[in-house]
Amino acid sequence: MTLFTRTKSLLIAGLGLLLGACAHPIVLVPNDATTLPAVSKINKQIAYVITPAQRTLEVTTPGGGGDKVRYFPYRDLEVPIYKALSDVFPKVQVAASVEEANKLAGVDYVLVPTLQTTSSSNSAFTWPPTDFSVTISSKVADIRGQAVWEGSVTGNGHAEFSEFKRDFPLAARRASADALQKFRAQLAAAAALRDGAAMPVAAAVQVSPLAAETQQPVAPAAVAAQAPAAVLAKPVEAEAASEPQLANLAKLEESKLRQGPASYEVEQMAKAAGCEGSGAWVVSSDASGETYKVSCKTGKPYFAACAKGSNCLAL
């Protein structure tokens, strides 16, 4: 092989690597064309917290053809979230921290949103994702830090080549629009936000640490289910499950389960305990909270109980 041929081969290989490892930038901003039904406003003032670090958080998830897509979920969705909140509350303010929000004049509630996204593609040749999901999880507390409400919604978007050839991030935009519509409706329907009664168990609202927001590509089937999060009533400490009860819960098939608002938190807890699994699934649910299961690669499942308005505990 001559030097010229070798050089040419290296250049082609390098170009292939650069192109093949491409993470294409997209935006998640939904199109504003949809007219949403009017909602009854909640006569409270709210501040939401998005930190400067969250605004610069760049996430990379799978696209098609071995490529990836990258985007800034908080930066892209902040304005739509602000608009959704403005539809429900007469005055909306933004703060860089919970502490800052608690000091804003006139604020009744502080909302901390957490965003999670997944993407995938059924195409081997084109990079735009054909499927996308956006999960908006929210915790609302009053200015004393007392938890008032929490909820989670997931929006899904799908687009085929004939649709996204003129708008590459179309699946992502549809997922964002779907999530925001659900977010807006869920807020407006939350009786706890209208009443303003704090949950009896003291639970300070904290901004999720940045490390907890690393996005992981998950197959569309594993995305959080459509069931809306229940409006919380009086929280009760989660009861510890017995061994026979856990054995029964372990037998439940994941394909028939759904994810819940604490799925990500429980998955992180499981990882920290040495359990590598693909998702935390709700295996039981009642007025006090939910029990989650993570199927570990070791074969032994990991369980955690999450009381409403409180942290999760490993079982």
Added chain:
Amino acid sequence: MKRLFVLAAALLLTACATQTPVYQPSIANVQKLNALQPLKVGEFRVADPKLDSIGLRGSSMRSSVGSNYGDYIEQALGQDLALAKKLEPAASTEISGELLAHDIDISGFSTGNGKIKVQFVVKKNAQEAFRKQISAESQWESSFVGAVAIPRGIENYALLLQRLFANLYDDADFIAATK
């Protein structure tokens, strides 16, 4: 067939965008507009036709709105005002301006630099109440790989515009002229 090939190339190869990104208002900026009276947005011109294009390592970035960067700035400012519920096409107070200079420099392998300067003019009932040049600069992490540096440079133009507007909204003379 040719159109299909071009589309296929765009999908299969690195997507090198050549237009400004969709502008997203900064909520922190929007909240600074609470004290303003309703405004309308007038024309934003470009001082020199050479400003219609920004060079990005052999590529060039043009405005994705209208025919030049003045249109892009005009629309972006309108978005800020609309979100603050201060945009009123029939208002007697108008803000307009002229783009004097701007650049996105990604020639460096580790840091990108942006700068912009716009002369803003506010007229109340056709009488000039404010005229000032407002500038902004920004820096971001760049890369020697063009496929990374170019999209980041493009993204940062919109962020640079947010900084420009922040500087405008913080200007005491501007606030006084628009109250």
